[in-house]
Amino acid sequence: MSKTAFLNGRQCPKRLWLQWNAPEHKEDGDGQGGDRMRKGREIGRYARECFPGGRDASSEPFDPVDSLRRTRELMDDGEQVIYEAAFSYNGLFASVDILVRKGAHWHAYEVKSGTSVKEHYLSDCAFQYFVLRGAKIPVGKFFILHIDNQYVLEEKADPVRLFQRVPVLKRIQPLQGEIARLLPRMKSLLDAEDIPEVDIGPHCRTPYPCPFTGHCWSHVPSPSIFDVMHMGSEKKFRLYRSGLLRQEEIPADFPLSDAQKMQVHATVSGMPYADHARLREWLDTLQYPLHLVDFECFQPAIPRYPGTRPYQQLPFQFSIHQVDKAGSQPLHRSFLAEAGPDPRPAFIAELLLVLGDKGSILAYNRDFEVGRLKEIARDFPEHREAIQLVISRVVDLMLPFEKKWYYAPGMQGSHSIKSVLPALVPGLHYEALAIADGQAASEAFEELIHITDEALIQKTRNDLLAYCTLDTAAMVEILQVLEKVCR
Ligand code: SF4
Known part of the structure; x- marks a missing residue:
């Protein structure tokens, strides 16, 4: 049994059973699993640079028997640093991201892409420690290596400063008894003929969204x-x-x-519910020409550009629909940075040009766009004054929905644009697009950095433009619905 299987079973016995016996019911949860795994792998590889010169015990394609054999050989050969060191004990399998020899002992390092030690990270480490102890590996210290979000990239990246090392041995030792107690039940679940009876509950989303919700929540x-x-x-x-x-x-x-x-x-x-007076009051504050704006950002875990931090939101694209006066045809303008260099200088120069100095700027969730503008003003002080003037013009199109001045039944309790749009403008949707949400846009832009095929680059850029354009076209439609409600 792997660490993942054990932790799945701890979250919910039914999850473990379904994973083992009926994996066809599984779905990709929030659809971000691929990106999380890709980022996790990238960070894991980078963390190795904190302990250079080690040997990799993992096998490609993954073969636990081969990984166990390679680990044993590397340890016997006197290797000082082993990456992906694999161990088994009593039917359990665990691998450790980085294992470092310290005299007669070993120090284990578990690399995490988060920016603090989370409770479920300790559960991960507790399981690994359980297997290592069972396999008679003398573990002197156990650390979690997580991203330090205060790290600022200087001219040259420094892997040692990017990660924080947190000793966790004292926190995972008390968890050993619980693992020993749960194991027999977990193992018996794998062989059980019948699905365990577990009803839906808060455990379906904690600590991770369960990929079987489509199955269990179908009623x-x-x-x-x-x-x-x-x-x-x-x-x-x-x-x-x-x-x-x-x-x-x-x-x-x-x-x-x-x-x-x-x-x-x-x-x-x-x-639908409408507070006509509040809506009218809000609509009357808008000044033409209106600029309906949307930014797309990417968040490299490992900073790429001097002066940036891990996971800093870096705007690389905007779309603007400009409406000069009530009822006039919107004019569309957009910008998409070249992949590779820091996108922010070209982004802000073009944005300031397009926004000019007149009229309201409407963003859906003002805090996001204003937050990015403030960061650019901080990092590029030559634009500070112009950005402050832009920020003073930004109005939140989300406000009427957040304040409940307008509610349509299809919004299902949410005021996010992904819920508001289908409820207000059912004909306009993202399904036909190759890139259909901000996360996918962010991933696609990061991918562009590595793609060399010209045709694929062009297709990806077109997909990004189509997605961001639809975002602001949707905002125009939403605003028109609010105007109509108040007529
Ligand atoms: S959806 Fe909920 S009840 Fe079903 S397997 Fe997952 S955690 Fe268990």
């Missing part, structure tokens, strides 16, 4: 009690355990906030 309708806005998980499952699924089934005396009551009423009646 939950949409919309459901789980879509009620600002309601804690504990309260939602209290309703669920009392046998309720639909919002219309919520008892009249169940405590709901005003916003929740408004949502439930809209869902049950199928009628």
